[in-house]
Amino acid sequence: MSQFLQQIVNGLSLGSIYALIALGYTMVYGIIRLINFAHGDIYMVGAFVGYFAFRAGLPLPLVFFLAMVVPALFGLTIEFFAYRPLRKRNAPRIAALITAIGMSLFLENLGILLFSPDPRPFPRVFTNEPIHFAGGVTISIPQILTLAFTSVLMISLTLFIRFTKTGKAMRAVSQDAEAAQLMGVNIDRIISITFVIGSALAGAAGVMVGILIPRIEPLMGIMPGLKAFVAAVIGGIGVIPGAMLGGMLMGMAETLVTAFISSTWRDAIAFGLLIVILLIKPSGIFGSSSRTKV
Amino acid sequence: METETTTGLEKPEAVEKWRTHLLPAGLAILVLLNLLIFMEHFGFDIVSRYYKGILILAFINIILAVSLNLINGITGLFSIGHAGFMAVGAYVSALLTLNMGRWELVSSQVQAVLQFPLVLLAGGLAAALAGLVIGIPTLRLRGEYLAIATLGFGEIIRVVALNLNITRGARGIPSIPNYTNFWWAQLFAVLTVVIIWNIVHSNHGRAMVAIREDEIAAEAMGINTTYYKVLSFTIGAFFAGVAGGLLAHHLTFISPKGFDVLKSIEILLMVVLGGLGSITGSVIAAIVLTALPEVLRFLQAYRMVIYAGTLVVLMIFRPQGFFGRAEVNLAFFKSLFRSRVEEEMKSRSEERGGNGGSA
Amino acid sequence: MALLKVEDLSLSFGGLRAVSGFNLEIKPGELVGLIGPNGAGKTTVFNILTGFYQPQEGRVFFDGTEITGLGCHRINRLGIGRTFQNIRLFNELTVLENVKIAYQYAGGYSWRHTIFRTGSYRRYEQEIAEWALSRLEILDLAGKAEEIAKNLPYGEQRRLEIARALAGRPKLLLLDEPAAGMNPQETMELLELIQWLRQEFSLTILLIEHDMSLVMKLCERILVLDYGMTIAEGSPEEIRNNPRVIEAYLGEEVS
Structure with a gap:
């Protein structure tokens, strides 16, 4: 039983990271209907920025600040130079998808070129001494930090989207871009902001993974990126609470499978879970199943 | 809408022009290559092993791209799990070859020639079966949901290969006999292109295209959309399996690593770059994308960065791929058969006596 | 009855x-x-x-x-054939192809003919083309057979939908x-x-x-x-x- 509780805790901290990345996928998809494949690599950028910031001896808040701002700039730039021109030309959606894949390959290989493909240890920032709780459950400081900081980020995001003018505009654009434009919403600006927010969240996730795992490499974004996207789809793509729930589910399922079955089956679980959920509810847990109009 | 293309870009004069020369030029190069490689039998080693290796890979990639195009471009099903079907074909055919044993009736060379196509066929059928099993539940999903589900299945196949005893997990299967040569690869590539071309230009192909254009209208026109979706998926999977078998007997070693998401994405790139729905476009894109990394080899460490950058730039300037939905201009090809076909048409219309076919 | x-x-x-x-x-x-x-x-x-x-x-x-x-x-x-309130043509295909698609079952030929391009394949294709063209003639669209459906004016798109419905007999x-x-x-x-x-x-x-x-x-x-x-x-x-x-x-x- 205590082992089970322990795995739940581990699953939550892994899941909160998936959730942070999934948020970026779901927000971008909700607004421009694009699977931004480069998003997982933005998370890698965040991890590397965090790595160098820690090595430079910067204090923790500043590290997180940089690891969110730099990826945000990357996201903004990619959107501006790669996706926007395609949108302006009304290119087919699959062209945008391939461009995103191209951007992803570009970032990965740039990372390999600059930092070599070898994994490197992330600076140890916190003591690994776990804190013991009743029932034999232990939580490490990085896990607490991860859970606390992701909760703060998610709550802020929810409040931002619900109550600010920009947040309302984002929701409007995701429901009907044309109508929003007619109402005076500057769509390009909203899209840029969406990329900035999504990328900043992924950057934060990158640093947290660096602290948790502690190991980073240029290709570290591929699998978590993919799984975070899967998490977004499980929750219902385009739906923000869906991404949070999907990420948590995914982290939980993976941790439990690793602990009680076998770590080699771990990667299959993410996708198995996805397929089971899609077969039961084809548009994800929170996704609205829109009846096709005849 | 997904298929909104910038029609103004569809057929610029220049493209139209070089499309007319593409087919004769391509055929001429192919014939020349065949001659050059055939000279080996007389002791002239003109084409080096390295180049032959690239040619074989190009043929395998043609099979992969054209078969994925049937699913993605013709039927409009967004699938990115092609590497999974490839893996099924590769493993099944490799394991069959390794466990086939010696036939007693024929010499070992004859056995190799006889068993290889059978083994490839078996690999293809196994992949088709996987396609059928995966297709039936997932093909009711749409767009990105279908894409991610097929990607997921592709990954699951890989993880299964990683965990089974018979596939030897991550260690992979070594020392597969090197049966794939230029001739086999060419034969299967040509067969794939011809068969898929014929399917696309038949009433079955029209049913698939109708699904891409408007599934609801297709259903209202009496097309069993589920049947054709599953069928297109299964046929695509079959050829991916054959390609996997060819690859296994070319590389002589396979492991789950070679069939990951990146492989699926690589095939998708060929299809999109060639133009969704254009079979000849897929053929050309497969050749270009096989050659490109080799051509860029002089860039060394910068190679993959430049490759990825090129891809992004290409997509921005030509989002509909090389050909859009158009095919290579077949005027040349038709002129070869023109007289025969025309005569036949004429005699047939005389036979009918202008009956109009409205009976 | x-x-x-x-x-x-x-x-x-x-x-x-x-x-x-x-x-x-x-x-x-x-x-x-x-x-x-x-x-x-x-x-x-x-x-x-x-x-x-x-x-x-x-x-x-x-x-x-x-x-x-x-x-x-x-x-x-x-x-039972139908047309749609909000026109559902196969937009990117030609007018003729739109009607050919609707002829599916009547002109069906087997996979053998498809894959090997037998003589029957050509006969069937010819028959399908003639039939489709005759439907277009009925609706006065034969002159537009090779045009892309989405480029037709509105009224002709409506007529094409009827032609397509008729092709299914x-x-x-x-x-x-x-x-x-x-x-x-x-x-x-x-x-x-x-x-x-x-x-x-x-x-x-x-x-x-x-x-x-x-x-x-x-x-x-x-x-x-x-x-x-x-x-x-x-x-x-x-x-x-x-x-x-x-x-x-x-x-x-x-x-």
């Missing part, structure tokens, strides 16, 4: 009763109009008849067999607002066309239309639907003077 017989059809979406207790009987060769205010459930009836929606209650018989719950494509093959043709978006001149031409088609192919037609002048001139019998229920049925004359119809259309002109 009735060609189409609908008994007590009901379907609701969530809490909304789109169709309730709908009955209909159409004899071979009849031309029946289905009218009613927006959202009355007319298109829903079409969608149930053609198999897009499954009714929660009720049964549908066509040509002596029950078709309730059959798949859409099977119903089409039994002989229907016994019963369901037209969903065929005159929508047409000017009076085009509407009159459409009226003549429908009458002529009906004669020429001995078709039975059920049509939804908002253009009252067209419905009144064309149909022998009219059903009025409101809130998913039939509120009136009869000849154009009877419908015109029915108080319940006037009430349902309050503010709209019924003449």
Whole structure:
């Protein structure tokens, strides 16, 4: 039983990271209907920025600040130079998808070129001494930090989207871009902001993974990126609470499978879970199943 | 809408022009290559092993791209799990070859020639079966949901290969006999292109295209959309399996690593770059994308960065791929058969006596 | 015997009763109009008849067999063709290809012919092309056979939809607002066309239309639907003077 509780805790901290990345996928998809494949690599950028910031001896808040701002700039730039021109030309959606894949390959290989493909240890920032709780459950400081900081980020995001003018505009654009434009919403600006927010969240996730795992490499974004996207789809793509729930589910399922079955089956679980959920509810847990109009 | 293309870009004069020369030029190069490689039998080693290796890979990639195009471009099903079907074909055919044993009736060379196509066929059928099993539940999903589900299945196949005893997990299967040569690869590539071309230009192909254009209208026109979706998926999977078998007997070693998401994405790139729905476009894109990394080899460490950058730039300037939905201009090809076909048409219309076919 | 017989059809979406207790009987060769205010459930009836929606209650018989719950494509093959309110052509294909697709079952040839391009393949293809072209001629679209469907003007797109429906050799043709978006001149031409088609192919037609002048001139019998229920049925004359119809259309002109 205590082992089970322990795995739940581990699953939550892994899941909160998936959730942070999934948020970026779901927000971008909700607004421009694009699977931004480069998003997982933005998370890698965040991890590397965090790595160098820690090595430079910067204090923790500043590290997180940089690891969110730099990826945000990357996201903004990619959107501006790669996706926007395609949108302006009304290119087919699959062209945008391939461009995103191209951007992803570009970032990965740039990372390999600059930092070599070898994994490197992330600076140890916190003591690994776990804190013991009743029932034999232990939580490490990085896990607490991860859970606390992701909760703060998610709550802020929810409040931002619900109550600010920009947040309302984002929701409007995701429901009907044309109508929003007619109402005076500057769509390009909203899209840029969406990329900035999504990328900043992924950057934060990158640093947290660096602290948790502690190991980073240029290709570290591929699998978590993919799984975070899967998490977004499980929750219902385009739906923000869906991404949070999907990420948590995914982290939980993976941790439990690793602990009680076998770590080699771990990667299959993410996708198995996805397929089971899609077969039961084809548009994800929170996704609205829109009846096709005849 | 997904298929909104910038029609103004569809057929610029220049493209139209070089499309007319593409087919004769391509055929001429192919014939020349065949001659050059055939000279080996007389002791002239003109084409080096390295180049032959690239040619074989190009043929395998043609099979992969054209078969994925049937699913993605013709039927409009967004699938990115092609590497999974490839893996099924590769493993099944490799394991069959390794466990086939010696036939007693024929010499070992004859056995190799006889068993290889059978083994490839078996690999293809196994992949088709996987396609059928995966297709039936997932093909009711749409767009990105279908894409991610097929990607997921592709990954699951890989993880299964990683965990089974018979596939030897991550260690992979070594020392597969090197049966794939230029001739086999060419034969299967040509067969794939011809068969898929014929399917696309038949009433079955029209049913698939109708699904891409408007599934609801297709259903209202009496097309069993589920049947054709599953069928297109299964046929695509079959050829991916054959390609996997060819690859296994070319590389002589396979492991789950070679069939990951990146492989699926690589095939998708060929299809999109060639133009969704254009079979000849897929053929050309497969050749270009096989050659490109080799051509860029002089860039060394910068190679993959430049490759990825090129891809992004290409997509921005030509989002509909090389050909859009158009095919290579077949005027040349038709002129070869023109007289025969025309005569036949004429005699047939005389036979009918202008009956109009409205009976 | 009735060609189409609908008994007590009901379907609701969530809490909304789109169709309730709908009955209909159409004899071979009849031309029946289905009218009613927006959202009355007319298109829903079409969608149930053609198999897009499954009714929660009720049964549908066509040509002596029950078709309730059959798949859409099977119903089409039994002989019910339709057009769509919001035009659903195969946009990127040529006009000719649009019609060829609808000829699927009649011109079906086997996989052997497809893969090996046998002589039969060419014969069948020739036959399909000729048949499709003849449908286009009927609707005066033959000159546009090679044009991309989405580039046709609106009126011609509507005609192409009819041509496409005819290519499936229907016994019963369901037209969903065929005159929508047409000017009076085009509407009159459409009226003549429908009458002529009906004669020429001995078709039975059920049509939804908002253009009252067209419905009144064309149909022998009219059903009025409101809130998913039939509120009136009869000849154009009877419908015109029915108080319940006037009430349902309050503010709209019924003449």
